[in-house]
Amino acid sequence: MNAHFATTRWSLVRSASAAPEPRREALSELYQLYWRPICDYLRRMGISETEAEDVAQDFFLNFFESRSLDRADEGQGRFRAYLLGALRHHVQKVHRKASAKKRGGGKIALSLEAVDQENATPDADHARLFDLEWAQTVVSHSMTRLEKETQQQGIDADLTTALVNGDATVPQREIAAQLGITVTALKTRVFRMRRRFRELLREEVQRTVANDVELEAELVYISEILGGPSA
Known part of the structure; x- marks a missing residue:
């Protein structure tokens, strides 16, 4: 086991x-x-x-x-x-x-x-609220795992979250300068971070289901209930 x-x-x-x-x-x-x-x-x-x-x-x-x-x-x-x-x-x-x-x-x-x-x-409303909290927890766990990985690359947790979500308030050229890389390299790194986040999210969700069919359905459901793009 x-x-x-x-x-x-x-x-x-x-x-x-x-x-x-x-x-x-x-x-x-x-x-x-x-x-x-x-x-x-x-x-x-x-x-x-x-x-x-x-x-x-x-x-x-x-x-x-x-x-x-x-x-x-x-x-x-x-x-x-x-x-x-x-x-x-x-x-x-x-x-x-x-x-x-x-x-x-x-x-x-x-x-x-x-x-x-x-x-x-209605009971369905209670269940949906519970599912919403669950989905937020799963996403949070995935982001925390990503933040731990990127910290080893010199990127702090807040910046990781901002870059993945696309809501960084600091221009990319300034972030790139802080990290000592080019803007192109930063864009590549952000692309990889987002891809890695999707991988981690899939891993987290996979722990909640019994098979791949349910995995795909749950990812779509999380996207719908949180109002964001699917993984």
């Missing part, structure tokens, strides 16, 4: 079901990838930031400790869809516990009014 650890997110999920060292590494990566999308998803339901982080933390702990990953099946679709379904189930469970505490006069662990708002917005 370790030999295929980085191939796809589903293999990462399978590694997360192993023990002990591959599991810890896999769980850490899953946590980093999905923590922010889940917190933002909960906040958009109307849950306060503090409550959202508490619920997300509790969700991850229960999700990992309950071995829910063992029941995940790549044949049933994308992992984030499975994760989002598990999150909804967890929120409903918290809601039921909060309702019971309210009836019993105990402390409410989660705002019932906030959870009730889940039904005010």
Whole structure:
């Protein structure tokens, strides 16, 4: 299993079901990838930031400790869809516990009014917002990897992002002079940086799907949901 650890997110999920060292590494990566999308998803339901982080933390702990990953099946679709379904189930469970505490006069662990708002917005809208956060996280991870590579070439992170996105405020001739290269050489380097970013993005997305067909579909979907050109 370790030999295929980085191939796809589903293999990462399978590694997360192993023990002990591959599991810890896999769980850490899953946590980093999905923590922010889940917190933002909960906040958009109307849950306060503090409550959202508490619920997300509790969700991850229960999700990992309950071995829910063992029941995940790549044949049933994308992992984030499975994760989002598990999150909804967890929120409903918290809601039921909060309702019971309210009836019993105990402390409410989660705002019932906030959870009730889940039904005010179509489920498809909730899922799309979650997908948006996920897509932004994947793109961010890809850019971070590129920035680490270009820093070894003497290009700082902010300049890398600006050049790849085409929004550098400093003229290219000044950037080229700073780097000690010609403008033509800079243009070539920018072209290669953008190509490398697309490669890294494909690698990141490939970790979230089971096959090449899903990979291409996900790249198109990321482009659509972020409103940019496809990779």
